[in-house]
Amino acid sequence: MTESRRDPDAAANSAAWAETLADLHRRRERSHSMGGADRLAAHRASGKLDARARIQRLLDPDTFRELGTLVGGEVAADGIVVGSGEVNGAPIMVGAEDFTTVAGTIGSGSNSKRYRIAELALRNKIPLVMLLEGAGFRPGKHGGRSPTDLLAQARCSGLVPTVSAVLGPSAGHGALVAPVCDFRIMSRHGAIFTAGPPVVKESTGEDISKEELGGPDVAVPSGVIHNVVDDDAAALDDIRRYLSYFPSSAWSYPSARSTNAAAAPRSTPELLDIVPRDNRRVYDMRAVLDVVFDDPDWFEVQPGFGRGIVCALAHLGGHPVAVVANQPQVMAGSIDSDAADKAAHFIMVADAFHLPIIFLADNPGMLPGSRSERDGVLLSGARMFTAQTTATTLKLHLTLRKAYGFGSMVMSLLGFDDQVATFGYPGATMGAMSAGALSRAAKADTELSEKLHDAELQASFNSAKNLGFDELIDPRETRTALLSALQRGLYTRQAPAQPVLRTAILP
Template sequence: MTNAEAWEKTLDDLEQRRARVLEMGGSERVAKHHAKGKLDARARIAHLLDEGTFQEFGTLVGGAEAAADALVAGSGLINGTPVMVGAEDFTTLAGTIAPGSNSKRYRLAEMAVRNKVPLIMLLEGAGFRPTGAHYGRTPTDLLAQAQCSGKVPMVTGVLGPSAGHGALIAPVSDFAIMSRQGSIFTAGPPVVKMSTGEDISKEDLGGPGVALPSGVVHNVAETDEDVLDEIRRYLSYFPPSAWSYPPVYLPDESTGPRATPELLNIISRENRNTYDMRKVLDVVFDGTDWFEVQPEFGTAIICALAHLGGHPVAVVANQPQVIAGSIDTDAADKAAHFISVADAFHLPIVFLADNPGMLPGGESEREGVLRAGAKMFVAQTTATTLKLHVTLRKAYGFGSMVMSLIGYDSQAGVFAYPGATMGAMSAAALSSASNARDDVAAELAEMELQASYLSAEHMGFDELIRPDETRNALLLSLQRGLYARQQSPEPVLRTAIMP
């Protein structure tokens, strides 16, 4: 008997075990899953990664009873960049977590940090499996996942019901996106019914209508395929880790200098008139295919990933169409998280300010607007990445400071349009608050109109610019500021206590 013949029986046994794992929960359960318009766990990974690049580990964990222990895990490439990816297999014991799959989840996160590559988790599972086994001091996946934060990009896709322990990776992640069939909650409807008596569906408990307004999940897409495509798109703006700088597109006709006269028609000169800030982004940045994060949460601020001169940038912009651009609690919370993520991975941040300040009022105060505003302020003032600022029309009080309109804050460029108004409050508000006579009110309004020139005379801005000069002013400042990258990047050391 040759050596090859001696190996044959052993290798046949291995292949049979592998084939059983590829069947996941069995043909019947997989077909039922597909009938709901969903991809199975392995198909999700295949769609997410570059074709043929998936390398699985932990295939035989779970033995014959639980294929891959309900978690398909491994590495692959996205646009040529290595990533670690784990997908819960709902067809196998409802995607539940046991000691074996918990160890696989820990290993995924551990390898992501070790290899300095992004970590992606695709969720559809019912939390810990009631096995009766004692977990003891088994390493928990959340420990390793938390240690990834700020070091490698962390992205979560919620592609079905996700409950309990497994769901916690979503709020820990930098970016979480769900499908219309996704739902996420601390405990599923049966546990809620038993614990509280509340009879509620998984959609009403944690579907998109709940998870998006609560801020637990950032974005939503229609299908599994759409979610996976959006994950690929999101990661295209980021470096593989905090030890690298973001990727740069080669120059073409879309990345060079150009005037932006369109802004003269988009932006109303009258502060009381609104306009859509999204149209400003379409004009200023390299193209209109920029990526908005949390478009349905904190809508008074737009947080977006875009390109300027081929360089990925993070954009924080007031939206005058929503409460006149006033910054409320949700908007400030959203922006604070977005700024921290951008800073962690060295994306330059462009602030486009047009707001009358933090949102006042009893309801706003009860929601903790000052705490949220302080959180955003700390995030942007402690950011070590390159920062650029433009005041388009107005920026009052603390609302200007959270948008990086504050002196000696290490900005690479600070600009404003002529006639842009700023100060503690608007002339109209000051006139009303002080019961000013008509002649005094008119004088205050005139002083407000001259504020940009007075500020420019005292170096309040680097320069007052015309709206049609906006892109070029930002582009040239960005290109100059990037020369500061004269040493290898490292993870950001955070020392401030977040409000």
């Protein structure tokens, strides 16, 4: 700057700026101190990270940019730390409730911050992650027509990936954030409920602990929470893993990993040892996934709920895929209400973000019986059927040993279902019901029963004669067949990705 342009009062200006910036620094320091040293120490002593440490653990180093730091004034950040950062090199929006500050409750300022980051996630077409540990709305701070954060978050659904982690007690309005998200994870310190124990005691007289009310042993069987891990660090690491399979939004396709030896075609002779030829013998479908996909480090969603179906994120030839697989270890692979509901949600999330879905079928049908009917298995099955038949993403199907009745349809063994490929193993059985069940229903004699059994054994070949499968494959060809079909199907991506337009109403 030339001497003529220099402000003659530069020294005075510098002093004035120094005073103003010192005030800004003091205000920021007040916000960064959260609930104070004593509360932070007590929080950490319980085995949990504080809100700011959680954000730092989640994000790539030195990428966090906070917004709304000064909201709340003397109430540090108004009980929630929010901003943007990067996960695996891609931007996200993130919010972390601060339980050390007024129990992470929601005031008018923090409600605005929550709304703002959800709004920005959708506007910028990037994921939204919410780290929850709070007691809901602050007494006396909810009213009027200020927009609720849930409105903005709901608008994100199916357009940008949304993830929540319950890392401590989460109650009331704040707890509603989790079930609105695509993926929900909880630490062993977490609990989630409509209202906490004091309110329950006052309202119903029930004396109950946080853990009994909404801890992992309640939240997982109810389906509210998908995955449970030991601590904050594990939950945050799993969020990073989960997001690695997804594009930033429904306006882009998932990115393939750099190809390496693990991504190459290869024979899978191990499957001859894993998958029994006898349809009545059990095996672990997870062992099949270990062999077929690029590596055994795939990510299972909701492993403790609806265990008759395995829902997983994996890589095939470096490409992210969603896997829906029957689990013969559980009820012989029968599909109950919980499994169907889990799969329906998983399919819709995968479809929304253009992940190819690979169906691995080995089931005797929907779970029969009075208890199953009371649980609404038909309704849940219809929900899964609708989700998968309206899915517009790439779909691949393989029947390993059996797929009967409606259980085959929900697993995409269905003509004119827009599959990229349908495969079966030789000897796979299918039909309205098994030969044994049909014999009992028809009160068949020995001769007829044997004929029905022989026909069942020939079912895969008879189906193949009429192109019921594109091809019957040797189990040793499984990975190569699926990979080749996937690579062919990916050529449909000759136009920019667009959000899925949903017209079906889920049953």
